[in-house]
Amino acid sequence: MFNLILFGPPGAGKGTQAIKIAEKFGWKHVSTGDILRAEVSLGTPLGLKVRAVMEAGHLVSDELLIEIMESVFVNNSTVKGFVLDGFPRTLKQAQELDQMLEKHGETVSLVLALEVNEDELVKRLLKRAQDQGRKDDTEEVIKNRLVQYHHHTKPLIDYYKNKNLYTEIFGEGTIDQIFGQLCSVIKP
Numbered sequence: 001m002f003n004l005i006l007f008g009p010p011g012a013g014k015g016t017q018a019i020k021i022a023e024k025f026g027w028k029h030v031s032t033g034d035i036l037r038a039e040v041s042l043g044t045p046l047g048l049k050v051r052a053v054m055e056a057g058h059l060v061s062d063e064l065l066i067e068i069m070e071s072v073f074v075n076n077s078t079v080k081g082f083v084l085d086g087f088p089r090t091l092k093q094a095q096e097l098d099q100m101l102e103k104h105g106e107t108v109s110l111v112l113a114l115e116v117n118e119d120e121l122v123k124r125l126l127k128r129a130q131d132q133g134r135k136d137d138t139e140e141v142i143k144n145r146l147v148q149y150h151h152h153t154k155p156l157i158d159y160y161k162n163k164n165l166y167t168e169i170f171g172e173g174t175i176d177q178i179f180g181q182l183c184s185v186i187k188p
């Protein structure tokens with residue numbers, strides 16, 4: 001099983017590229033943001049619990065994310081690979097992910113990071129706010145989301161570099177150019 005983590009700050013293009021990679025290789029795309037947004041719009045107990053946190057641009061608790069990912073793995077035990085988009089986002093999540101995979105005789109195969117400069121990120125997120133009307137894409141919330149990224153998620157770069165799993169791709173250019181570069185380093 002190929003376990004790919006698509007890594008990068010909000011607005012780096014992880015979602016767009018994760019869908020394309022999953023389609024090309026026949027893997028399962030898992031976006032924790034999409035899973036959580038679906039719970040919010042369905043008004044489930046989980047959705048009610050996380051709604052305010054998401055709308056403020058903060059991170060949902062590690063415990064909830066780990067529960068969600070455990071059920072993703074249990075319910076997709078026959079897939080050939082995963083493209084994880086938006087998870088892990090904290091050191092604790094990364095460590096728990098390693099343990100979850102280990103239980104099934106699996107490991108993280110590769111961490112591909114999309115690198116985009118901060119001005120471009122803010123520009124893209126503001127445009128997405130207009131196009132998709134995401135509640136967490138207002139200017140103040142965007143700032144919060146980037147702070148969360150720098151504070152909680154960026155330390156994962158060293159975590160995966162130490163495991164020799166980390167590769168960075170420049171995430172500016174056309175969608176197809178970036179997709180081509182990502183695919184050139186994925187060796188299933």
Ligand code: AMP
Pocket residue numbers: 010032033034036053054055057058059060061065085086087088089090093136145
């Ligand atoms: P995303 O679509 O990946 O940007 O996620 C949208 C929001 O969902 C984030 O701003 C967080 O509030 C929440 N979220 C998604 N994935 C995670 C995660 N792995 N850990 C904590 N919160 C998450």
